[in-house]
Amino acid sequence: MLTFINIYFFTIFVYMYIEFEKLSFCNILSYGAQGAEIKFQPGLNTIRAPNGSGKSTMLDALTFVLFGKPYRDIKLDELINETNKKGLEVTIDFRIGKDKYSITRGLKPTVLTIMKNGKEMDLLSTKKLTQDEIDKLLGINLRLFKNIVAVACTNNKPFLSLPIGDKRALMENIFNIDKLGAMLKDVKKQKTASNAEYSIKNTELSGINQQINDNNNYISQMEEYISTFNETRNANIEKLNEQIKQYQTRINKAGKNITLAENKITELTESIKGKSVQDEIEQINIEIGKTMSTIEKNGTTLEKLKKTKLCPICKSPLDEGHAKKHLEELQQELDDMEKNKYPVLQQKYAELVQIQKEYNESVGFIREIREKLNAEKNIKSQAENDLSKVEHSLETEQNKTCPANLDKYKLKLEELQVRFDAIKCDCEQLIEDMKLQNELIDILGDSGIKTYFYRKLIALLNKNVNEFLVKFEMNNIHIEFDEQMKECITKNMKGRSYNSFSGGEKTRIDMSILLSFFNISRLISNWSSNLVCIDELLDQNIDKPGIDQFVCTLYNIIAEGKKNLGIYIISHMLGEMKVPVTSSVIIRKVHDFSTLEVKYG
Numbered sequence: 001m002l003t004f005i006n007i008y009f010f011t012i013f014v015y016m017y018i019e020f021e022k023l024s025f026c027n028i029l030s031y032g033a034q035g036a037e038i039k040f041q042p043g044l045n046t047i048r049a050p051n052g053s054g055k056s057t058m059l060d061a062l063t064f065v066l067f068g069k070p071y072r073d074i075k076l077d078e079l080i081n082e083t084n085k086k087g088l089e090v091t092i093d094f095r096i097g098k099d100k101y102s103i104t105r106g107l108k109p110t111v112l113t114i115m116k117n118g119k120e121m122d123l124l125s126t127k128k129l130t131q132d133e134i135d136k137l138l139g140i141n142l143r144l145f146k147n148i149v150a151v152a153c154t155n156n157k158p159f160l161s162l163p164i165g166d167k168r169a170l171m172e173n174i175f176n177i178d179k180l181g182a183m184l185k186d187v188k189k190q191k192t193a194s195n196a197e198y199s200i201k202n203t204e205l206s207g208i209n210q211q212i213n214d215n216n217n218y219i220s221q222m223e224e225y226i227s228t229f230n231e232t233r234n235a236n237i238e239k240l241n242e243q244i245k246q247y248q249t250r251i252n253k254a255g256k257n258i259t260l261a262e263n264k265i266t267e268l269t270e271s272i273k274g275k276s277v278q279d280e281i282e283q284i285n286i287e288i289g290k291t292m293s294t295i296e297k298n299g300t301t302l303e304k305l306k307k308t309k310l311c312p313i314c315k316s317p318l319d320e321g322h323a324k325k326h327l328e329e330l331q332q333e334l335d336d337m338e339k340n341k342y343p344v345l346q347q348k349y350a351e352l353v354q355i356q357k358e359y360n361e362s363v364g365f366i367r368e369i370r371e372k373l374n375a376e377k378n379i380k381s382q383a384e385n386d387l388s389k390v391e392h393s394l395e396t397e398q399n400k401t402c403p404a405n406l407d408k409y410k411l412k413l414e415e416l417q418v419r420f421d422a423i424k425c426d427c428e429q430l431i432e433d434m435k436l437q438n439e440l441i442d443i444l445g446d447s448g449i450k451t452y453f454y455r456k457l458i459a460l461l462n463k464n465v466n467e468f469l470v471k472f473e474m475n476n477i478h479i480e481f482d483e484q485m486k487e488c489i490t491k492n493m494k495g496r497s498y499n500s501f502s503g504g505e506k507t508r509i510d511m512s513i514l515l516s517f518f519n520i521s522r523l524i525s526n527w528s529s530n531l532v533c534i535d536e537l538l539d540q541n542i543d544k545p546g547i548d549q550f551v552c553t554l555y556n557i558i559a560e561g562k563k564n565l566g567i568y569i570i571s572h573m574l575g576e577m578k579v580p581v582t583s584s585v586i587i588r589k590v591h592d593f594s595t596l597e598v599k600y601g
Helices: 002-012 057-067 127-138 142-148 164-174 178-272 278-306 321-398 407-444 449-471 503-524 544-559
Strands: 016-026 036-039 043-048 088-096 099-107 111-116 150-152 477-481 487-491 494-496 527-529 531-535 566-571 583-590 593-600
Touching (some): 057 099, 057 566, 111 127
Parallel strands (some): 043 583
Antiparallel strands (some): 099 111, 487 494, 583 593
16 A cells, blocks of 8 residues: 555656746737736736726636636637737746746637747647647646636635535545546456456467467477488488588698799799890890901901001001001900900800899799699699589588478467467466456545545645634634544634634635645645736635735745745735735726736835
């Protein structure tokens, strides 16, 4: 029970606070197109005007924009200004936490927009669903709104004049206890559904259990045959795997030899790259030929000149003048070629021949390595072909399946077992649920948790009511409610009935109870705001001292901790206030149109 109570409190007492900022409206009731605007102020505020000037219109505008209905018992179309007969539009700005909202609602034409942090929110399609969505956003419905935020004599009958059932209903509504009744209905529906579901699932469980037994018998008969088939296949697979290992070893060895050969070929190729001197040898041969030809030619010329005494060019004696010089130069050239140029060319030729020989030897070595490389490649290629055939045989062997395949039966068995376990779990859970539902039905009944809450809340209500009676200087009157919301009223320790009191006394008693509801609801309810509107409660059978006490009590509520709370008193009975007022809203009606003026301080 305690666990459920904790869950209940956690569910319905999650705190939500709304800070109303501004209300603007036009073409509503007596207000025309020029409209009006109220910026809600913390502290004690008044709305003053003669009767019929439109001072209660703020409540109609507030409930219309939030809930789509007028506050008073009038038709929706009657909200529209009678002169303009169109263009009704109301906008409310408020905050929930860090988010800023603005709701605009109108008639003729119909308008409904909700803005969150400057962006329009998506709404559901139908008006009912849209209003439900707004109620969820606000965290409160119209009935609670009228009992917590907007209180009027035309809406709130004296609590003590209500029947017992209505008293309990109002208490349950204000303090969220009425949700227990809704929870009880839900639990009873769930209990009926759980019983039916348990019967269906239990029958289904028996059928699945029979199917499981049939599948187990078939699987057991076929497993022995499958075992023999698998043993033969496994032996073949083992043999083929051994052959694969042998071919892989041969391939790996050939691969290593191929790598070594290719690396060596690359190394030798790089080492002899650009070292062929065959062209130079041929060029040296040409030079040697030319040199030998010149030597032979010069030698022949000198031999011929030794046999003649005249220069063949100038016909002068060879041992005289320039002829002698020509002869010496020719001899000098011949000596230079024979002793210098020709030996050098011969030496160079021998060196180049040696270099070319080493180059040719390296080329031959590379050729031998290539032959061995090709042989290894052939070995590897053959081994790879043989390996591919064996692997294909292995794949064929591995893919062999027994004709008596039990996979689908095992899969079906698994599915059946999963369904069996799930349904069994569901049945067990349903049994637990039904036990819990029976306990909850007892708990949520009138003799269960409601009694627990009433004991707690009635004690708190009694304490608050009598404290407010003292504040209204009615120390000799004491009110005690029991758990059935029957009141026991005493005056000077003697029992009295509510109707035996004077009109002024009854008004003070009613205000004490009303303020107690207001005070307790803000303490324990899951919803609160910065705004309270009290409409014409001071205009009902109460004298000037009573009005002053009531106003002072409201002022003390703010002073005692509700610093951001703004209370608006709507009345035409207010005179000079004994407490400071944050603002006064003055309403004047001229030529059937109301105007609004706000004075601060």
